[in-house]
Amino acid sequence: MEPFAKVGDIIFIDPDDGSVELAPHDLWREDTWVGVTKLVVGDRVVVEIGGRLRLFSNTLTEPLRAGLTVEGTDSDGILGILSEKAIKFLDDSTEGALPERFIVPPNENLSFEDFGGYSDIVTRARELIELPLKYHDALNEIGARPIKGVLFSGQSGTGKTLLARIIANHADAVFYAINGPEVLSKWYGQSEEIIRRIFEDAKKRERAIIFFDEIDSLASQRSDESHEASRRVVGQLLALMDGFSPDTNVMVLGTTNRPQDVDSALRRPGRFDWHVDFPIPTKRDREAILTTSGRKLRLKEDMPHLWVADRTESWTPAELAAIWTEAALLAVSDGRRALLPEDYIGGYERVAKQRMGPRG
């Protein structure tokens, strides 16, 4: 006897009489894709979809040739021809210049002096990122497994993005910065293509860092509910990172404040398997962060950093840095052009209040 349903079929169960019925096949409509035919061999067709090649059989009555824009679904294959011409995923004007748009030039005003405290983290991060780029050949000769990806994790405002930018300034490498949410929204439907081209460009450089800020937004767990786009992006990233040859001198750096949301396949060996965790600063760190973030401000007297550091347990570096902004507002509203200790203390009190929330 034929089985009633196969694995993967959807069934309805009537709660009253317990009868079971097979749901119609088109109950959940599948996403259609758009692609470009690349090669036709007999009744088989290679289609490029979002930068990847897929093989389908030609179920259309019309003959197909390479260079057509077609639509289809994963289960039914090609459904029809949309255009006699191949659509470009990105318009011609951006084509050549595209990877370059993501390159961030070095910023002379940003150095390790702008990063207070966390000395162990700075040392470790530099070791994981700068050394492999600098001693690429030597490490290859030794035969060590290359470090391809490093993940900075830690709660919001702990300085992950700041440290990444400072290291980039220092590493003497071409630095591509990709902001996760932006690539998914602004470049919707083209994210994989963009990422692929950036990797292509980076591989040609002597040294390069590809930086994914807020990578969890791109590479969330590919669960069933997860966005189709982010699922494809993860697939693309995995393929690109696995495809590094021994000559490729590219480091992929990601930041996240939700490491548990970064797809586990990306955290496996040979991908983002090196982690640097940014904790909440200790008192000594807080004092250093306060000193550092106030370093470029015009101060009239010595500032009571220790006094503030004593009172800011569990504050993030971003919250500590915000004290200076509030202090400056207090000073100018008082008609001054330099900060006094009382502004600093006032700034601390204001941020402390905001941290407590509206009811605090």
Ligand SMILES: Nc1ncnc2c1ncn2[C@@H]1O[C@H](COP(=O)(O)OP(=O)(O)OP(=O)(O)O)[C@@H](O)[C@H]1O
């Ligand atoms: N170690 C530090 N020394 C001085 N200032 C710091 C330090 N860390 C962070 N800051 C300040 O906090 C701000 C926010 O830091 P940053 O954007 O790097 O945090 P983040 O960890 O990337 O946060 P998110 O996860 O929300 O992106 C910085 O722009 C800087 O002003």
Ligand SMILES: [Mg+2]
């Ligand atoms: Mg950040």
